[in-house]
Amino acid sequence: MDKRRELLLDIGKLLLTVTAATILGKFFTKAGFQEANIVVIYILNVLLVARFTHGYYFGIASSIISLLSFNYFFSAPYYTLSVYDSSYLVTFVIMLITALITSALTTKEKLLTQEAMEKGNENQMLYQLANNLSDASDIESILKVTIESVGRLLRTDIGCIYIGKSGTIYFQQIEGELVRQKAENYDEIEKSLVRLKTQYRKSARAYEYPIRGQGRLLAVLKINGSLSEEELKGKSRLLHAIIENVSLALERIEIMTEQIQDRQKIEKERDRANLLRSISHDLRTPLSGIMGTSEMLMDMTDKQDRRYCLIQGIYQDADWLKSLVENVLNLTRLRDGEVLIQKEPEAIEEIIGCAVAHVEKAFPDREIDVQIPEEFHLVPMDARLMEQVITNLLDNAVKHTKPDEKIQVAVSYTRAEVIVTVRDEGEGIASCDAPNIFQMFYTSKTRSSDIKKGIGLGLAICETVIKAHGGTICGQNRQDHQDHQGAEFIFRLPFS
Known part of the structure; x- marks a missing residue:
């Protein structure tokens, strides 16, 4: 409807200016002016039509109508299109060419000015x-x-849905007011737009434009469906530029949010490590005193005395607590880089022997089976830390098995690495615990009531030490034989 009104308005302008030029030409004739002045009036008419109408067609039409009007009203014979004087033909041709050039230049200048203004407004x-x-x-x-x-x-209502890692936000403009909405079907919208090849998707009530970031869909811009596709096409370049700017802004906010969260995690981890280190240092001295005193009391007490078992329990609990404190200190030092890995060629068999002896001393009722191959290799490692790894794995196996269930340590070699496996016949690793067993302070959610206490640091230390040596460690349920249940932890150390 707007285009039709615009067309009628331009036709009215054309007819009005030609009529005005003709009337003014009549006044010039009565006033005794020459025909050249009337030609200038019609050329001015062409210029005005080209300036105030849309497109080249009205300027061309104005040139032709002006020529015909001049011939009809101001050249003999009057009020007819016939031409008796051949010299008028030259005048008509020059007038027509001049009018056409004037119209074309004026229209082009106007279009260039409009385009420059539009680009300026867009910028x-x-x-x-x-x-x-x-x-x-x-x-x-x-x-x-x-x-x-x-x-x-x-100039229409707009909606925008943000599809973030932490949730969805949907704002919509309704009659000029911004309203927060609930996007109930954003999953379907996301799936439909992720692989969209065109600029937008037309739904029943809206045009949906995807706003993409690096590798994923960030948001969806929804434009009122009452808008015609021709109107959208005319604004597509600017709309695309807006979408690109919004995409960069959304990614900037996401990166800033992740950086803030990472910084908070680092600060939280640092505060926790400092607290653990402080508590551990404060506990070491009294624990050493408790262990020393209880050991002296055991030496002074007959084993048949009922008090001997009480003293022995004090000693064992203090020893467990001391090992826990050592684990906390070692883990915080390893995580903070305070402990340097000093690799020396070592025999893994000797380190396993020391670790087994330590565990059997703490748990004299447990027997550990060790399988060593005939071949012998020296492996670069930090012997003290590696002994702690094997001790922690064996201690973990003892906690999760009963006295009659077997624990086994096996060693094997490949061309590039040594493989150490610690197996048990306990209850195994629950599927819900498997992804988290190497996390700090994680303990099983499905542990039996008779399993010994722990706070979830042993395996975290193992993983930290093994990775510091350039190796790998994993934990899984036993797969060597169907008749055996239980867990197995396997770590690999490279020869170089």
Whole structure:
């Protein structure tokens, strides 16, 4: 309807200016002016039509109508299109050429001016958008700026759905007011737009434009479906530029959020490590005194005395608590890089022997089976830390097995590495625990009531030490034989 009205208005302008030029020409004739002045009036008429109408067609039409009007009203014989004087033909041709050139140049200049103004307005809009996006401090602010900018551009209601890692945010413009909505089907929207090949998807009520980041869909821009595709096509370049700016802004906020979260995690981890280190240092001295005193009392007490078992229990609990404190200190030092790995060629068999002896001393009722191959290799490692790894793995096996269930340590070699496996016949690793067994302070959620106490540091230390040696460690349920249940922990150390 707007285009039809515009066409009728341009036709009215054409007819009005030609009529005005003719009437003015009549006044010039009565005033005794020459025909050349009337030609100038019609050329001025062509210029005005070209300037104030749309497109080249009205300027061309104005040139032809002006020529015919001049011939009809101002050249003999009057009020007819016939030409008696051949010299008028030259005048008509020159007048027509002049009018056409004037019309073309004027129309072109007008179009160039309009294009320059449109580009200027677009650049101003993009500049303002970039400033507003740079000032935005969160996702919600970016969505509001996006909706306001696109709404001003297209003069219609806009919606924007942010699909983030932590949730979904949906704002919609309804009659000029921004309203937070609930996106109930955003999963379907995301699936439909992830592999979209075109610029947008047309749904029943809206045009849906994907806003993509690096490798994933960040948001969806929803434009009122009442808008015609021709109107969208005319604004597609600017709309694409807005979407690119919004994509960069959303990624910037996500990166900032991740950096803040990482910084908070680091600070939290540092505070926790400092607290654990402080507590551990404070506990070592009294624990050493308790162990020394209880050991002296055991030497002074007959084993048949009932008090001997009580003293022995004190000693064992203090020893367990001391080993726990040592684990905390070692883990915090390893994580903070305070412990340097000093690799020397060592025999893994000797280290396993020391670890087994230590565990059997702490648990004299347990027997550990060791399988060593005939071949012999020296492996570069830090003997003290590696002994702690094997001790922790054996201690973990003891805690998760009954006295009559077997524990086994097996060693094997490949061309490039040594493989150490610690197996038991206990209850195994529950599927819900498998992804978390090497996390700090993680303990099984499905442990039997008779399993010995622990706070989940032993395996975390093992993983830290093995990775520091350039090796790998994993834990799984036993797979060597169907008749055996239980868990097995396997770590590998390279020869170089």
